[in-house]
Amino acid sequence: MMMRALKENNLCFGGMKGMDDFMKRKLITFLIILICFLLEGSVFHRLSFAGIKPNLLIIVTSSFGFMRGKKEGMFVGVVSGIMVDLFWGSTLGFNILLYTVIGYMNGAFQRMFYDDDIKLPIVLIGSSEFIYGLITYGCVYMLRGDFAFFTYLVNIILPELVYTILATLLLYQIILLINKKLEEEEQRSASKFV
């Protein structure tokens, strides 16, 4: 009797715990996005070289994509896209679309991802950033009738790519560390009840 009550209690608690972990992960992910967003609008404006800042939100979206899979990549993409559209963009929806697709595409590479390999993340984040630059140029500037693609490539897209990859070296390690800690914790709480 006592055992059964304890077990029920435990089960219930376990369910709560699982929910807790889920919420905790979502909350921490959201906080990472928010902090990167806030930093990019303030500190990185001062740290810009020749008026170019790195794109932190692409790093976050892309790395959550290949670390956690398509769904989480999309979640991060949607949140980042909403923030960018509301505060920096011109039309609501454009960046949501772009960041979501980038998150989804990176999620497809989850099976090739290993913690200790830095090459794949850099290649993925680099190409995401490059695609982001190309599409932004194509949809905002080319549609306005500005066909000086090469100038934009040399002046904006490539410098931003280089600076983003530099920022990746630092920011990606932090995200990886946080993700590892979260995964360890989830495994610990999951193994308790098996």
Place this chain on the structure above:
Amino acid sequence: MKTKNQSSFSSKYLLIAIVVVSVILLGIERFTDGGGPLRFVAGYTVIPMQKGISYVGRFLSDLTDNFETLEDMKKTNEKLQTKVDELTIDNTRLRQEQYELERLRELYKLDENYSDYEKIGARVIMNNGSNWYADFTIDKGSKDGVQVNSNVLAGSGLVGIVTEVGPNYARVRSIIDDASNVSAMMLSTSDTCMVRGDLKLMADGRLYFEKLANNDNEIEAGEQVVTSHVSSRFLQGLFIGYVSDVKVDSNNLTRSGYITPAVDFSKLQEVLVITTTKQDMLADDDESAEGE
């Protein structure tokens, strides 16, 4: 195997759903002002955080300023003192001219609409994080009298125009933004031209001007450029910058060139917002004209 398939299917559907929603949002944007409730919520959540961060940033930069040596201070003080003397002399001379101008204006019965505008100070709390736009957010909004199309100054020069207003924040598009067009004129000759922001020139902080009539009036480097009397959004006579380069276009009818703006856009901290917009002023004029 089956579960894997299921999860990849559902994420595919999720992607399609989000894509559809975004496209609908993009379509709706054409007909509404955009944002709506989302923007309202964001205005009350993210903006205060941004204010906090910019406050911390200001505090830190003040702290580093405190470490400047006394010697530097003395040197600057001396320099400033000579500057003050110079300016005092200038000021007395200008004031005399001002009296003269007032008298002449009275003679001409010109109204003094343009002499001084009501302004409020505001702090820059967030810059645009993407490299494709040059706009920023300030910590004053409709509660403080800021309106869409309010002109924004820093120091003595024009910075930009308010494009979006929330209750406690406003977004300002800089004149160096690629989408910015300002109707301007040369101060000495009153010839009008268009001043355009250009993404390619953004890094050097320069502006491009075009459509200046190629007439007999000589324009040289160093000529002052101000907002024109024909602009529908910018108040007349706001200082934009100095002409740095001018050349005749291949059509021989117009001239174009570059302008060095009076404001350093990379280090904006405090700005002044003119609360009266040009539209207000035009409406007032219409009313008084009707009254007469």
